[in-house]
Amino acid sequence: MPDPTHSAESQTMTNTSGDVPAIEFRDVTKRFGDNVVLDGLNFSVPQGQRITLIGPSGSGKTTILRLLMTLEELSGGLILIDGDPYTHEYKGEKWVAVPEKRRRVVRNRVGMVFQQFNLFPNMTVLENIIESPVHVLGKSKAEAIADAERLLEKVGMSEKRDFNTNQLSGGQQQRVAIARALAMDPEILLLDEVTSALDPEIVADVLDVLREIAETTDITMLLVTHEMQFAREVSDRVLMFDKGQIVEEADPETMFTNPSHERTKEFLKAVL
Numbered sequence: 001m002p003d004p005t006h007s008a009e010s011q012t013m014t015n016t017s018g019d020v021p022a023i024e025f026r027d028v029t030k031r032f033g034d035n036v037v038l039d040g041l042n043f044s045v046p047q048g049q050r051i052t053l054i055g056p057s058g059s060g061k062t063t064i065l066r067l068l069m070t071l072e073e074l075s076g077g078l079i080l081i082d083g084d085p086y087t088h089e090y091k092g093e094k095w096v097a098v099p100e101k102r103r104r105v106v107r108n109r110v111g112m113v114f115q116q117f118n119l120f121p122n123m124t125v126l127e128n129i130i131e132s133p134v135h136v137l138g139k140s141k142a143e144a145i146a147d148a149e150r151l152l153e154k155v156g157m158s159e160k161r162d163f164n165t166n167q168l169s170g171g172q173q174q175r176v177a178i179a180r181a182l183a184m185d186p187e188i189l190l191l192d193e194v195t196s197a198l199d200p201e202i203v204a205d206v207l208d209v210l211r212e213i214a215e216t217t218d219i220t221m222l223l224v225t226h227e228m229q230f231a232r233e234v235s236d237r238v239l240m241f242d243k244g245q246i247v248e249e250a251d252p253e254t255m256f257t258n259p260s261h262e263r264t265k266e267f268l269k270a271v272l
């Protein structure tokens with residue numbers, strides 16, 4: 001359960017003000033058994049910003065994204081999306097879980113692209129992209145197809161529209177996965193090491209697609225990546241994690257050229 005030290009007033013933010021962060025973690029704790037992966041984590045992502053999480057393997061970066069997709073349950077603390085309680089809310093003088101129906105509405109504002117693509121098997125490219133807009137958002141099939149075709153154009157995959165996804169290369173599957181996430185019109189896009197499973201020569205194609213999305217939309221993005229040059233180009237801010245804690249937070253220029261924390265220097269020396 002959340003730490004009830006926060007005032008009830010702090011839970012009444014609305015999403016009408018531009019000052020409300022797109023994402024806010026308050027005192028978030030996540031344990032797997034005895035393993036405390038996140039320990040009282042606080043951070044927020046302003047609307048429209050691109051934030052990159054860096055840090056050694058096992059430092060809790062993917063867990064943060066999975067909590068935001070409600071693929072994991074919190075052990076403590078709160079997550080708010082656009083100021084709306086996402087996990088727990090203060091009601092009748094006690095903390096209660098946000099009802100699943102309302103949580104789903106908020107979750108639909110969040111899209112995620114995974115390292116291993118996670119496309120629906122035995123479906124065509126087009127079917128993958130229209131599935132959720134039709135079945136979750138209730139779009140008409142014609143509208144969903146028109147949107148999907150526009151997105152396939154954007155990610156350079158129009159010619160593969162009717163291919164089964166198992167006929168595609170890794171890079172092509174990842175471009176379809178990006179189009180599928182965008183088809184849900186997310187306000188927030190989570191990108192979890194989306195190029196790590198790809199052959200080096202196609203990494204650049206996928207990064208080009210993401211760069212264009214960053215340049216042409218105002219979607220809030222939270223990225224976990226080992227592509228430091230890409231992180232440097234597209235991020236507004238970089239957070240360095242170690243053992244579930246933020247050890248340093250800076251603009252990309254400072255983080256990559258003049259980090260102040262020893263742990264960051266050590267990490268960057270190993271990966272750059």
Ligand code: ADP
Binds near residue numbers: 032035059061063064
């Ligand atoms: P990162 O993305 O920084 O590599 P993760 O968030 O994937 O780190 O993992 C953080 C820690 O949580 C690791 O110690 C990992 O073993 C543990 N962990 C992640 N997912 C699970 C799970 N489903 N069950 C048990 N432990 C997990």
